[in-house]
Amino acid sequence: MFLTRFRVNTARREARQLLGSPRRLHGAVNMSFAEPPGRDGNGPRVLWRLDRNSRNEVLLYLVSPSRPDLTHLVEQAGWPTADTPGWQTYEYGSFLDALAEGGTWAFRLTANPVHHVRFKDGQPTKRTAHRTPRHQIGWLLKKQENAGFEIAEKPAERRLLEAGDEYQLIVHDQRGLQFGKTENSGRHDVTLTAVTFDGRLRVTDPDALRRTLTSGLGKAKAYGCGLMTLAPVR
Incomplete structure (x- = not known):
């Protein structure tokens, strides 16, 4: 790699x-x-x-x-x-080989946080972007166990809010992307939301985290989403 x-x-x-x-x-x-x-x-x-x-x-x-x-x-x-x-x-x-359980790293991830919503009874669900930082953070927290890490929590004395400020994590640079794509079925528009996460994590499953770092996390990997990188904690 x-x-x-x-x-x-x-x-x-x-x-x-x-x-x-x-x-x-x-x-x-x-x-x-x-x-x-x-x-x-x-x-x-x-x-x-x-x-x-x-x-x-x-x-x-x-x-x-x-x-x-x-x-x-x-x-x-x-x-x-x-x-x-x-x-x-x-x-x-x-x-990648040196990653070990319990290791702590700073990370950056640009991702496409989505969920599936049914707008009317009887209709199939539709993939929809999470629009708010609270829901985007919730998306990442749901992914973390299978992805081989856990987001570090803030010490209680460093939290500015009673709720919503528990993690060493920020969400920024939200961008709505729209562009045309041509496939066998013809040309259609692609619309997605990309956001960047910066934070600190602890390794819980080195093998799973290696897969995350080399295979990506979430959707829209072809269009600049899914890549997580690590850096030493300063």
């Missing part, structure tokens, strides 16, 4: 076009591999995420079973004449 980071040159028109279209960026990510890994099953796959740290600092992260070549992205959305290659790729397997 490999973890790759690429900084987007937001001053370039081609870069802004990619940032504005999850479908285009999905295609550009797939072009980074001579043979993109399959998307079926629960095995490792190509995951990606955009971190919009500021107006001028947008980072693209990839996790992939094979090493990517981002030359085309440098030419479209990077700094082609710079002395450095434009991206950094790190071997990820040794980090």
Whole structure:
């Protein structure tokens, strides 16, 4: 497994076009591999995420079973004449192997929190986005056990509210995404809500967490959702 980071040159028109279209960026990510890994099953796959740290600092992260070549992205959305290659790729397997039960990590996850709702009796349920931070956090809390971790709780003296401030977790950068998609049945619109979670977790099941980090969490993985990354707690 490999973890790759690429900084987007937001001053370039081609870069802004990619940032504005999850479908285009999905295609550009797939072009980074001579043979993109399959998307079926629960095995490792190509995951990606955009971190919009500021107006001028947008980072693209990839996790992939094979090493990517981002030359085309440098030419479209990077700094082609710079002395450095434009991206950094790190071997990820040794980090994953070292995960141990009880370990504590800071994490970031961009995800598509959804649930199924029946609007009228007798009708089938429909997948619907969670719109509020409270429900989005609830979605993540329901996922955590099977995903191999638990969100760290705040000490009681650090909680600002009696209810709703129990966890070391924030939700931010909610974005509504809509774009066209062409399939065998024709062209249709895709609408989804992506949000970013930053927080602290404790490893409860290392094997399950490895699957989460390499296979993603939740829906819309092809469009920049599902990738969780870990960092040492400061």
